[in-house]
Every structure is written in C-alpha cells, then in structure tokens.
Amino acid sequence: MSAPEFIWFDFGGVLSPPIPALFEQYQLKTGLAPRVLQQAMSDVADELGVPMLAPVENALLTEREWGARLEQALRRRDPQIDLSRARLQGFGEQWFAGVPANAPLVAAVRALKRNGFRVGILTNNVVEWSLHWRAMVGLDEVVDLIVDSSQERTRKPDTAFFEVATARSGVAPQHSLLIDDVAENIHAAAALGWQVLHFTDNHQALAQLQRVTGVSLLQPAVEPA
Incomplete structure (x- = not known):
C-alpha cells in the first residue's frame, strides 16, 4: 500500500x-434489547425493500416517520412492550446522548x-x-x-x-x-x-x-x- x-x-x-456498544448503551437508556430494536429496524426496512438502516440513511423517511414506524413494528411483535423510556421519533438525540x-x-x-x-x-x-x-x-x-x-x-x-x-x-x-x-x-x-x-x-x-x-x-x- x-x-x-x-x-x-x-x-x-x-x-x-463500536456499533454493538451503541446498541447496548441505548438499551440502558430505553430498556430495548438490541435484537428487539434491530428486528424492528429490519421490519421497517423490509416494507420498503431496502437494507436495515437505508430508510433513514438514504433519507427515504424522516427521523419522525421512521420512529413512528419503528414503534408500530415493535408493538406488532410485542403488544405489551414498554416504550415509556424510548423517544423513537427523536431517536438520534437519545441515541447519541452521553456517547x-x-x-x-x-x-x-x-x-x-x-x-x-x-x-x-x-x-x-x-x-x-x-x-x-x-x-x-x-x-x-x-x-x-x-x-x-x-x-x-x-x-x-x-x-x-x-x-x-x-x-x-x-x-x-x-x-x-x-x-x-x-x-x-x-x-x-x-x-x-x-x-x-x-x-x-x-x-x-x-x-x-x-x-x-x-x-x-x-x-x-x-x-x-
């Protein structure tokens, strides 16, 4: 080289x-396990036929739209899920806080x-x-x-x-x-x-x-x- x-x-x-560490920190903030959140991200992306984070990384959806779809995807898989600590429609601010x-x-x-x-x-x-x-x-x-x-x-x-x-x-x-x-x-x-x-x-x-x-x-x- x-x-x-x-x-x-x-x-x-x-x-x-590292990305796994970021997901773990987000779990501490929200209670959402990485595999649960990643599955919801995949569900939203699958609806659009794109890779997991492409809906927001390619600006196909606004952060607010994506967060609303994440919430729907999470509740579809677990209607009793506790989202009280998650601010999904303002995801970035919570994701990066303290990182x-x-x-x-x-x-x-x-x-x-x-x-x-x-x-x-x-x-x-x-x-x-x-x-x-x-x-x-x-x-x-x-x-x-x-x-x-x-x-x-x-x-x-x-x-x-x-x-x-x-x-x-x-x-x-x-x-x-x-x-x-x-x-x-x-x-x-x-x-x-x-x-x-x-x-x-x-x-x-x-x-x-x-x-x-x-x-x-x-x-x-x-x-x-």
Whole structure:
C-alpha cells in the first residue's frame, strides 16, 4: 500500500464507539434489547425493500416517520412492550446522548491533517442526526470533506456513493484510503480500486495507518513509576 493522498474515515464504529456498544448503551437508556430494536429496524426496512438502516440513511423517511414506524413494528411483535423510556421519533438525540467519540481515532484524524494529509468522513448517516454526531467528534474545522449518505441519497456499499466521494475529493481511487469497520464496505471500495483498511480495533488500525503514512499515531506505553 502506497501513501494515500486522501484518507477517509467512517463514522459509526470507527470515529464512534463500536456499533454493538451503541446498541447496548441505548438499551440502558430505553430498556430495548438490541435484537428487539434491530428486528424492528429490519421490519421497517423490509416494507420498503431496502437494507436495515437505508430508510433513514438514504433519507427515504424522516427521523419522525421512521420512529413512528419503528414503534408500530415493535408493538406488532410485542403488544405489551414498554416504550415509556424510548423517544423513537427523536431517536438520534437519545441515541447519541452521553456517547463519547473514539478519541484515539479522532486524534489520528487531527495528526494526519497536521502532517499534510487530506482527510474526510465518509458516512452512512441521517439528516436529523448531523448536529449530534458532528458535535460529538468535533472535526468540522479539521476535515476537508464530509460525504453523508443522507445528503446524497446513496450509501456505502453502493458504487454511486464512492463515486461521489471521488468526484468531491478530486483524488483517484488508487490514491484514496477508506478506513471502515464493515467488511461489505471495505470489499466494495477495494473492488473500485480504493486502498482500504478494515478497522477491527484502535491499535490495529493506528498501527497500519502509521505504517502507510509515516505519521506517529500510536501513543508510547507509559512506564510504571
């Protein structure tokens, strides 16, 4: 892998905590088990014939419309379900409340920018969630570009979404690097000629990124006193 000209970071699961952890935190807030919520999300998506989060990530539904359909789907499967703590029609605000960014990866974005690399965020996201997640990572003044599925009406792993990123950056696929935790997205980008880094954990990703860029990203271990 040669040093890329443009480095794209995924948001969910890379710049944020892992997706399973986010579902677990949402359960603590609402009482909704991840498998129950994910089933409802799938039910809503199946009605539209699209992947699980595409209804909001492609802006086919507003957050409010999606939340109302989630509630209906949950009650269809369990009429006695307790939704008293869930604010489904304002899902994003509750989902992101109290959630920290993945600080080591956010720091890596800043370090790469300081060292002359162009950096961006390539995210499947939701119109109404923009304020919450962008405030969480605090990179608006750092990144060169944010390409958001809900603005483009196409999402990873769709070819069209990667083509939008290429056009916006003006950087050819072979000089672009995607860091993403979803294997399907990694395979799709690689098939289009992108450089890819499949994120599995912070140390693995930072070590690989450090090797390919030459920028020091791994914090030295602190010796015990």
